[in-house]
Amino acid sequence: MMTVKEVSDMSGVSIRSLHHYDKIGLLPATEVTAAGYRLYDDKALERLQMILLFKELQFPLKDIKEILDDPTFDRSKALEQQIKLLQLRKAHLENLIDLATGIKMIGVSKMSKLSFEAFDTRKIDEYAAQAKESWGKTEAWKEYEQKSAGRSREEEKVIGMQMMDIFVELGKVKDGSPESEEAQALVKKLQNYITDNFYTCTDEILEGIGQMYAGGGDMTTHIDKMGGEGTAVFANQAIEAYILSKS
Numbered sequence: 001m002m003t004v005k006e007v008s009d010m011s012g013v014s015i016r017s018l019h020h021y022d023k024i025g026l027l028p029a030t031e032v033t034a035a036g037y038r039l040y041d042d043k044a045l046e047r048l049q050m051i052l053l054f055k056e057l058q059f060p061l062k063d064i065k066e067i068l069d070d071p072t073f074d075r076s077k078a079l080e081q082q083i084k085l086l087q088l089r090k091a092h093l094e095n096l097i098d099l100a101t102g103i104k105m106i107g108v109s110k111m112s113k114l115s116f117e118a119f120d121t122r123k124i125d126e127y128a129a130q131a132k133e134s135w136g137k138t139e140a141w142k143e144y145e146q147k148s149a150g151r152s153r154e155e156e157k158v159i160g161m162q163m164m165d166i167f168v169e170l171g172k173v174k175d176g177s178p179e180s181e182e183a184q185a186l187v188k189k190l191q192n193y194i195t196d197n198f199y200t201c202t203d204e205i206l207e208g209i210g211q212m213y214a215g216g217g218d219m220t221t222h223i224d225k226m227g228g229e230g231t232a233v234f235a236n237q238a239i240e241a242y243i244l245s246k247s
Contacts, residue, residue: 060208171227178237210239
C-alpha cells in the first residue's frame with residue numbers, strides 16, 4: 001500500500017489532484033486509516049494509469065470515470081490506442097528534430113509544402129478523435145449535437161470567437177493571482193458560456209478542459225495567441241482554484 005504522497009511522487013500527479021480524484025469517485029483510496037491517511041494498492045495504481053492514458057486523449061474526468069466504471073471496459077484496447085498515439089507523436093517529434101537539424105546545418109532552403117510537412121499534426125489529431133469516438137458518445141457530446149443542430153458555419157464561427165474573447169480578458173489579468181476576484185469571475189463566465197452554447201459544463205468537465213488548455217498543443221498555442229503568452233496556463237490555474245474553492 002502506498003500513501004497519497006508516495007503515489008504523487010511516483011506518478012507526477014499532484015496530491016491536490018489525487019484528493020480531488022478521490023472526492024469525485026474517479027480514483028477512490030483503497031483504504032483510509034484511522035488517522036485519515038489515504039492508501040492505494042496496485043489495483044488503484046493500475047486505474048490511475050488508465051486515467052492518465054485517457055487524459056492524453058483529452059477526455060474530461062467525468063467521462064473517464066464513466067468509461068472505467070463500465071463493466072465492459074477493455075483495458076487492452078485502451079493500451080493499444082495509447083501505444084499508437086505515442087508512436088504517431090514520436091514520429092512527429094523525430095520529423096521536427098530532423099528538420100531543425102537540417103536547417104541548422106545548411107540554413108533555410110527554398111520554402112515549399114514539403115518544408116512544412118514536419119509541422120503537420122493532422123494524423124495525430126485524427127487518430128485521437130477516432131480513438132475517442134470508439135468509446136462511444138458521451139452525454140456531453142450528445143448534448144452538444146442537440147445544441148449545434150441547425151447552426152450555420154458562420155454561427156459556429158461567431159460562437160467560437162466570442163469564447164476566445166473570454167481568453168482575451170483572462171490575458172489581461174494573467175499577471176495577477178489566478179485566485180483573484182477578476183480571474184474567478186472569468187472562469188465562471190467561461191463555464192456558463194460552454195454550458196449555454198455547447199454542453200453542461202460541470203466542474204469535472206471544466207477541470208479536464210483546463211488541463212487541455214495548458215497541455216501544450218494547438219489549443220494552448222491558440223489561447224496564448226489571443227490572450228498573450230502564458231494565458232492558457234493561467235486559465236488552467238484559475239480553473240483549478242475555482243474548483244477547489246467550491247470543495
